[in-house]
Amino acid sequence: MIWVEILSRHKELIGRSRHNAENGTLSIGRGYNNDVIVDDACVAPQHVLLRRDDRGLWTVEDRGTQNGMFDSRGLRHTRLVLLNGDTLFRIGHTWLRVRTTDFPVAPERQLLPPQRLWPWLLLLATLAFGISALEIWSNQIGEFRASLYLMPIVSLLMTLVIWISLWAGLSRLLSGAANFARHALIALSGLTAALLLGALFSWGAFAFSARPLVDYNFAMYWLVFGVTCFYHLRAISPRLLRLKAVIIAALCIAAITVQWLVKDPFSPHQGNSANHPYLKDLWPPAMRVIAPQPQDRFFRNLEKIKTDLDELRKKEPEGEGMFDMILEGDD
């Protein structure tokens, strides 16, 4: 008793048939007088003959066809010995293999109990959109208008839906299951983390008078983004986790470096921060943590600025930015 399995040109199983191997030969081809019929225009009506040899191994012989028969390395053969159930041969565009009933298969995978993701999803969605709304509310210094809340929240929601759908689609394509709820959970966790950390960094920059926390907060955002992507990938398939982690880490480091270089950290006076070399967002005075500086120390720090400026004077100015050219006009 043997199974003949037909695989597509991408080597996905598309059909199998069971055959009694008592009389020792099986014919394969497109014609209806064959034991195994292959629906492939490039296969001859009578293409190959499968035969068991004296040692009990199955061999396959070309019946003198125009297109011939190939092994998995692409070499043409007129006769091929099939060593085991994994040996493939190709006729036309179709792959075939032969497996005996004692072909070993892997033990069953563990069946995971169904997870209740929806309560978590609801909680995280409330949290993420709550923080966004709170942020908008604290910036409302004019008269109330619903559109000021609706517009950003709707656009955030749409971005989120598109993001989750992309991952779910990819998941469906690569692992067969969309896992929409799981991807939604991961995306919402990432968003919530980014919002919370962003507020934390902004507060920290004020409370500790540490502007670098907001100047370089993009590193934090990239890390949150990278971790989120890693979990999305893990949800698609738990294989090759280390490789995925390394690739994502490398991409994150590259992104942070590029943005850091654009900011020009080696001369923090130039680059992007030059237009805002001071903290833009103040928090309520009661949220300050660091002790205020005594007057003499404060003014000593101002003297350091003079030293920096006198150093900068000696350097040649960098190329004129677009901003300068507009302002400069004549002269």
Add this chain to the structure above:
Amino acid sequence: MTAPVLPCLKHFTFFLPMPLFFVFRCFRATAFGLLLAAVFTTSAIAAPPDADEPTPLPMTAAQPLSATAEQIFTKARPRLLQIRTLLTAAQKQSSIGSGFLVDADGFALTNYHVVSQYALEPQTYQLDYLAPDGTRGRLRLHAIDIANDLAVVRLEPSDKGGVQAPRDHFTFNPVAVAGALPKGERLFAMGNPFDLGFTIVEGTYNGLVENSYQPRTHFTGALNPGMSGGPAVTADNRIAGVNVAKQFGGDLVSFLVPAVAAHALLEKARHSEAMSQAGVREAIREQLDAWQNGFFAALQEEGFRAASFGPYQAAESSAPWFNCWARTNSGSSTKLRVLINDASCDTRTALFLAGNMSSGQANMSHTYMKSIDLNVLQFATLVSQRMQPSPMFGPRRRYTPQQCYENFLAPDDAHPNRPVLRVTWCARAYRDFADLYDIAVTAVTQDSSKEALISRLSLTGVSYPNAITFTERFLNTLEVSR
């Protein structure tokens, strides 16, 4: 009735299409006027027609309307110059102004702002004159006075071998040099407005501008771009001042450099050599440094007076040359969420250094804010928006990028009533002039979550020690009493 004064660009596009360079030249010639316009923002005054006004003159006599002006112009004509800054590579003018001969050896006076491009970039620009008789030639720079916006130039001898004939020239009016001209004295200003040809304008001497740190003569007459650096003479054809600026939005409100400053600079320049580029920069640096030292000493001497903003006290300068304005939002809405009161003082004039660079300005302002129904986070957002230091514009080859330091400043034993302040100090240095800086300080009170005073100080063209001293003085006057 008052009519709006058309800016030169509009005025010209109205008559004929102008190539772009003309627009630029036009702009340049008005640069000083623009500077002043930013400072003087007086509203237009519409006076009702006076009932006692005499009826128009009967049109009977066919006599010349102003024989005096005609005589003056005929005599003055050979002493006038048009001063042109040419882009050397293109041999096209990039700015124009006027000047006048004051010495038989070919010394002439004009404004510094007329020759500033050449003075700072002699490799790129050349300085030429065009006399009313059509003769042209090069000019050499002999002396500058930044504070008074004056320059002394000298005509290059036309041929090297021959002895130059003494040139016809103006002399100074001793009464004007002594500053003793009476208000109402008739003056005649001359120059070449908009490159349209030499003109003479009749006007009135109105004494020195009140409340101005830098002495300026108030001349009621029509000065226009291109006339900068031209002479204003008394009826005996002697110098009473040098045309320098006009008030945008005003009618016939123009300004002259007083004769005394012009006379002094000429005496200094008479025996001097032509200045090199390095010499010009050093002279500007020295003059700016001396000027700002004098200015800040005078400011300290004038002292400060306290101004109240809710529970806060802050200082305003008592010096008369500050122009102060106040503003409130209390009438702007029926559902006001926060009360904002602004008070701002600045000096009326700025020193012109280059088309994109001016100096010698001081500005102090205080913004008091009190929440009506904003919560603490919303109030903090509003304070953040309002406290942004004003951006420092300007080309990178003139200034270094600005550097800032910010921190919380504690009250100390000497000033126990001062609340904790969040102070942002930003400064930049002038590339061309060592030891001069522009600074901007912002202090935000940190004693209440629903009430704050934002105090700002900005100084341009100041030495670092003066900047620090003045900032310290400024911050020390901030107090709160609850």
